[in-house]
Amino acid sequence: MTIADAALAAPTEGRARPASRSRALGRLVPALGLGLFLTFQMLPIYWITRMSFMTPRTIMSRSDFLPVAPTLDNYRVILGDPTWYMSYVNSLTYVLINMAISLAVSLPAAYAFSRYRFLGDKHVFFWLFTNRMAPAAVFLLPFFQLYSAVGLFDTPWAVALAHTLFVVPLAVWILEGFMSGVPREIDETAYIDGYSMPRFFLTVFLPLIRSGIGVTAFFCFMFSWIELLLARTLTSVDARPIVVTMTRTASASGLDWGLLAAAGVLTILPGVAVIWFVRNYIAKGFALGRV
Amino acid sequence: MTLRIEAVSRRVEGEAWLSDIDLTLEPGRLYVLLGRTGAGKTSLMRVLAGLDRPTRGRVTEDGRDLAGVPVNRRNLAFVYQQFVNYPAFSVYDNIAAPLRRRGGTRAGIDARVREVARAVRIDAFLDRRPGALSGGQQQRLAIARALAKGASLMLFDEPLVNLDYKLREELRSELRALFHEGGQTVVYATTEPDEALQMGGETIVMHEGRVLQTGSAHHVYRHPASVRVADIFSEPPMNVAEARIAGARMTLGGVELATPARARGRIEGPCRVGLMPHRIERAPGEGRVALRGPVLLAEVDGSSTFTHFEAGGSAWIARSEGVHLMPLGAAFEGFVNPEDFYVFDTAGDLVAAPAALESAYG
Numbered sequence: 001m002t003i004a005d006a007a008l009a010a011p012t013e014g015r016a017r018p019a020s021r022s023r024a025l026g027r028l029v030p031a032l033g034l035g036l037f038l039t040f041q042m043l044p045i046y047w048i049t050r051m052s053f054m055t056p057r058t059i060m061s062r063s064d065f066l067p068v069a070p071t072l073d074n075y076r077v078i079l080g081d082p083t084w085y086m087s088y089v090n091s092l093t094y095v096l097i098n099m100a101i102s103l104a105v106s107l108p109a110a111y112a113f114s115r116y117r118f119l120g121d122k123h124v125f126f127w128l129f130t131n132r133m134a135p136a137a138v139f140l141l142p143f144f145q146l147y148s149a150v151g152l153f154d155t156p157w158a159v160a161l162a163h164t165l166f167v168v169p170l171a172v173w174i175l176e177g178f179m180s181g182v183p184r185e186i187d188e189t190a191y192i193d194g195y196s197m198p199r200f201f202l203t204v205f206l207p208l209i210r211s212g213i214g215v216t217a218f219f220c221f222m223f224s225w226i227e228l229l230l231a232r233t234l235t236s237v238d239a240r241p242i243v244v245t246m247t248r249t250a251s252a253s254g255l256d257w258g259l260l261a262a263a264g265v266l267t268i269l270p271g272v273a274v275i276w277f278v279r280n281y282i283a284k285g286f287a288l289g290r291v
Numbered sequence: 292m293t294l295r296i297e298a299v300s301r302r303v304e305g306e307a308w309l310s311d312i313d314l315t316l317e318p319g320r321l322y323v324l325l326g327r328t329g330a331g332k333t334s335l336m337r338v339l340a341g342l343d344r345p346t347r348g349r350v351t352e353d354g355r356d357l358a359g360v361p362v363n364r365r366n367l368a369f370v371y372q373q374f375v376n377y378p379a380f381s382v383y384d385n386i387a388a389p390l391r392r393r394g395g396t397r398a399g400i401d402a403r404v405r406e407v408a409r410a411v412r413i414d415a416f417l418d419r420r421p422g423a424l425s426g427g428q429q430q431r432l433a434i435a436r437a438l439a440k441g442a443s444l445m446l447f448d449e450p451l452v453n454l455d456y457k458l459r460e461e462l463r464s465e466l467r468a469l470f471h472e473g474g475q476t477v478v479y480a481t482t483e484p485d486e487a488l489q490m491g492g493e494t495i496v497m498h499e500g501r502v503l504q505t506g507s508a509h510h511v512y513r514h515p516a517s518v519r520v521a522d523i524f525s526e527p528p529m530n531v532a533e534a535r536i537a538g539a540r541m542t543l544g545g546v547e548l549a550t551p552a553r554a555r556g557r558i559e560g561p562c563r564v565g566l567m568p569h570r571i572e573r574a575p576g577e578g579r580v581a582l583r584g585p586v587l588l589a590e591v592d593g594s595s596t597f598t599h600f601e602a603g604g605s606a607w608i609a610r611s612e613g614v615h616l617m618p619l620g621a622a623f624e625g626f627v628n629p630e631d632f633y634v635f636d637t638a639g640d641l642v643a644a645p646a647a648l649e650s651a652y653g
Contacts, residue, residue, distance in 0.1 A: 194392030207379035
């Protein structure tokens with residue numbers, strides 16, 4: 001090492017320690033913040049999971065971090081009692097119907113908005129959104145009346161159709177963003193290559209907006225799965241969804257905390273599953289589309 | 292199949308994109324649309340393909356009006372400036388797509404896909420998705436798809452513009468060879484005069500939605516019908532200056548020279564003259580007259596020097612072989628032969644062109 005090298009090296013060595021300390025701190029603070037955030041986020045979910053493994057008596061008397069005297073009784077009750085598990089089936093039924101209708105309707109609509117200019121296209125696009133501006137409560141009475149009149153009341157179709165009113169505008173909006181990201185030249189090339197419109201749409205175009213469809217399906221699912229007001233008003237016994245069943249567990253003996261907690265956990269699970277399936281699309285979706 | 296474009300105009304939101312285009316495209320020939328960006332090349336091709344409708348006029352195929360024929364029933368292929376492929380399909384399926392739509396045996400389609408892929412040299416990547424190809428390969432794929440079905444009309448909209456220089460040269464000569472084999476009508480749009488000359492065929496010079504001149508590339512290059520065509524069809528652009536002709540004498544700024552023999556007696560008084568940049572020599576010679584003035588800018592592109600200088604009140608560009616370093620403001624002497632001048636009238640229409648330009652470019 002020459003003298004010049006040594007002179008250059010010396011000061012850096014002297015400063016090395018404080019620099020690495022501040023760097024370590026720079027890593028620690030965000031990690032700590034994130035950790036705290038996640039803890040607060042997860043705590044209620046952990047707590048309901050913990051309660052779902054306990055009996056009402058231990059829930060009221062103990063507040064240990066881990067479940068006291070864990071038991072699967074609550075889950076056994078739910079999975080053994082048709083009024084409970086059929087509620088899940090009812091919910092899933094109308095959620096899936098809603099997803100199917102919404103996607104089937106929104107895909108062509110979004111394509112039209114993305115590709116064609118027609119009289120009043122911007123106004124219609126905006127008008128779709130005004131549907132979302134009214135609270136669901138506004139539509140309760142007309143829906144209730146209408147569905148009772150045509151015999152749809154207390155069927156999954158009633159809830160599914162009511163939900164499409166709120167889901168379709170959002171679906172059209174998300175899908176339109178994704179579709180506009182696909183160059184129009186691909187459509188034209190396909191027609192030049194001899195594709196018919198339906199074949200082009202199904203085999204060439206849909207694969208290109210897979211992530212958009214994933215994201216849209218996710219939003220349809222989420223809205224419909226957690227919505228309570230319409231679901232409760234438009235059903236009574238036969239099509240009663242899980243969110244309604246949960247709010248009706250109060251009995252003469254008071255609330256069954258353990259049972260309610262187990263039902264809650266089972267209600268969260270489908271959402272987790274859906275997020276898990278579309279997680280890659282969501283990441284892409286939020287980046288590409290205009291969500 | 293003879294395509295006729297009859298009095299076609301297209302207006303979009305009050306703006307004329309195409310104005311009164313009349314063209315006849317004969318089968319088996321190559322047509323090069325030359326024009327700046329915005330000249331209407333793409334608009335014309337889209338009308339030809341049936342993707343856009345003309346506002347007025349019509350396009351006929353062997354006398355049959357094509358107006359009502361949907362795009363997917365026409366027998367044509369289109370290659371865009373952007374690399375347009377089906378991203379969700381493999382390279383193989385991309386090339387096979389138009390063949391499958393038309394129908395045919397599986398073996399026949401397979402043979403054709405492999406043949407075309409080999410012709411554009413992407414046969415090593417048949418299993419890949421277009422996204423996993425380089426830009427040049429993606430455009431080769433688009434070209435392969437266009438070639439595959441052997442359409443009677445093939446439209447190429449500046450297909451090489453997004454490629455690097457080397458690839459462009461390579462693909463251009465390959466394309467020329469491919470066009471040579473087929474009996475299809477090819478329309479090829481470009482902004483580059485060089486490309487128009489190299490592709491050969493019929494050149495259709497367009498500007499602001501109008502066809503200015505048609506003819507073989509070399510004819511149009513040698514006899515531009517107007518200052519505008521000369522400007523579009525040369526790179527760097529042709530030098531154009533105001534001049535005055537009185538019998539056998541021509542004054543150009545302060546410079547006196549002989550009127551080009553071919554223009555004599557055909558025009559008197561004010562006119563415009565044009566001179567190709569490579570016709571300004573650095574050495575005096577027989578019959579040459581000097582243009583003198585300060586250097587405004589000198590650019591060197593490897594083997595030749597482009598000197599921008601001012602003389603007789605006009606700006607000139609001289610292209611000379613070899614690298615010449617010239618400081619700004621230095622005195623420049625360019626020697627010109629009066630016979631090399633194009634003479635245009637004041638409206639810009641050609642009056643006389645030089646007798647011969649030995650080499651079109653050089």
